[in-house]
Every structure is written in C-alpha cells, then in structure tokens.
Amino acid sequence: MQPAPVRSSSRDGAYAALKQRILDNALPPGGQFLEQELVDLCGVSRTPVREALIRxxxxxxxxxxPRHGVRILPLALADMQEIYDVLASLEPTAVALVAARRPGEAELAPFDAACREMAAALARDDLEAWARADEDYHLHLLRLCGNRRLAGMVMQCWDQAHRARMFTLRLRPKPSQSVEEHAAVVDAIRRGDAEGAREIYRRHRERGGREQMEILRRHGMQRI
Structure with missing residues (x-):
C-alpha cells in the first residue's frame, strides 16, 4: 500500500513555522536540534517536517x-557582505521594473501606507513596527516587479539578512533617513522615472548595508 500523500497544508505550515522561528532567532544560529524536537514544535508528523527542512x-x-538532526546555519561577516552586495545589485533592478510598468494608484497605495506606518512607528519609538512596515514595503515591491526569478533571489537574500536586521535593530541610528528614501523611491515610481528610482534605491541599499556592517563589526558580531 502506498503511503498517503502529505497534505500541502501540513508541509507548508511546518515550513512557515520553522522558517519564522529561524528568522526571529527563536531557533538560534549555530543551534542543533533533533528531528523529533522540531516535530513536537510544529505539531505535525515527521514527513512534512523533513520536507520543510529540505526546503x-x-x-x-x-x-x-544525518542521524544528528539539523543545525541552524550561522552567517559570517563575509556572508553578510556578500548578501548586501547582491541586494544592492538586484533590488534596484526590481525598483526600475516597477517604475517602468507605471503602476496605478491602487497598486501604489500599499507603498504609501507602508511609508506612513514607518514614519508613525518612528514617532512613537516603536522599532518593531517600523521593521514590519519596512518589510511590507519591500514585499510589495517584489510582488509588483513582475520577475519571479528576480523576486525569488532577492527574497532568499532578504531572509538571510533578516537575522542581522533584528540583531541590530536597537543598535543602529533611528532610521529616519530610510523613511525619506523609501518615500522618494515611491515618488520616482509614480512619475515613471525608472532610472531615477533605481539610483535612489541603489544609494539607499548601499548606505543601509554599510551601516549594518559597521554595527556588526563594532559590536564584535563575527557570526550571526
């Protein structure tokens, strides 16, 4: 008798649960866990957990x-620099693609909402809310760019950089300049200025990467 197929909801649920815990450092970098521990954590059977771990x-x-479970991979400073270099190359291209599409106001509205929420979050010193709004902005950008492969590559790097963002959230200067840069990108997209949007975003990403790397080095974070 063939085993029953694993329900995609169980597989996807295990994947989402484990990934979020890794990104939020609840499963910390360098940690090693037995498969059964992760099965218990997710509340599903072994098969969807195994498939989630492969992803x-x-x-x-x-x-x-093998026979020892799974290890959460830490990132070295050199890894982080590579990730920021890739993001500084690919994300501006995504921005230019969005601007070239000349999206309407309905598609631009989530950008505006994210910018307002980022500004409001900083006004009340809620950095976690700022980070969530920042992530909403970037996810919407990737949804609109129209290039699934580009979006997939950026998301993989974005996920890997997420841990560093969370580690440094309260160590970095208040990101007021970041909010202004996000709004300037939206203005350029609204005008259909693809090259202008690309350049604003490139400078934004390069500045952010330098800032993050300086914080990591200053605080002696060799691996994250």
Missing part, C-alpha cells in the same frame, strides 16, 4: 546532519 536547507538556512 530550508536549499535556502541556506539549515544544514541537515
């Missing part, structure tokens, strides 16, 4: 160690 390994977040 996470392909994304560079874990290493499956």
């Amino acid at each position: 996470l390994q392909e994304e560079g977040l874990v290493a499956i160690v």
Whole structure:
C-alpha cells in the first residue's frame, strides 16, 4: 500500500513555522536540534517536517546532519557582505521594473501606507513596527516587479539578512533617513522615472548595508 500523500497544508505550515522561528532567532544560529524536537514544535508528523527542512536547507538556512538532526546555519561577516552586495545589485533592478510598468494608484497605495506606518512607528519609538512596515514595503515591491526569478533571489537574500536586521535593530541610528528614501523611491515610481528610482534605491541599499556592517563589526558580531 502506498503511503498517503502529505497534505500541502501540513508541509507548508511546518515550513512557515520553522522558517519564522529561524528568522526571529527563536531557533538560534549555530543551534542543533533533533528531528523529533522540531516535530513536537510544529505539531505535525515527521514527513512534512523533513520536507520543510529540505526546503530550508536549499535556502541556506539549515544544514541537515544525518542521524544528528539539523543545525541552524550561522552567517559570517563575509556572508553578510556578500548578501548586501547582491541586494544592492538586484533590488534596484526590481525598483526600475516597477517604475517602468507605471503602476496605478491602487497598486501604489500599499507603498504609501507602508511609508506612513514607518514614519508613525518612528514617532512613537516603536522599532518593531517600523521593521514590519519596512518589510511590507519591500514585499510589495517584489510582488509588483513582475520577475519571479528576480523576486525569488532577492527574497532568499532578504531572509538571510533578516537575522542581522533584528540583531541590530536597537543598535543602529533611528532610521529616519530610510523613511525619506523609501518615500522618494515611491515618488520616482509614480512619475515613471525608472532610472531615477533605481539610483535612489541603489544609494539607499548601499548606505543601509554599510551601516549594518559597521554595527556588526563594532559590536564584535563575527557570526550571526
């Protein structure tokens, strides 16, 4: 008798649950966990957890160690620099693609809402809310760019950089300049200025990457 197929909801649920815990450092970098521990954590059977771990390994977040479970992969400073270099190259292209499409006001509205929420969050010193709004902005950008492969590559790097963002959230200067840059990108997209939007975003991403790397080095964070 063939085994019953694993329900995609169980598989996807296990993947989402484990990935979020890794990104939020609830499963910390360098940590090693038995498969049964993760099964208990997700509340599903072994098969969807195994399939979820294979996906996470392909994304560079874990290493499956036969007979020893799984290890959460830390990122070295050199890894982080590579990630920021890739983002500084690919994300401006995504921005230019969005601007070239000349999206209407309905498609631009989530950008405006994210910018307003980022500004409001900073006004009340709620950095976690600022980070959520910032993530909403970037996710909407990737949804609108129209290039699934580009979006997939950016998302993989974005996920890997997420841990560093959370580590440094309260160590960095208040990101008021970031909010202004996000709004300027939206203005350029609204005008259909693809090259202008690309250049504003490139400077934004390069500045953010330098800032993050300086914080990591200053605080002696060799691996994250």
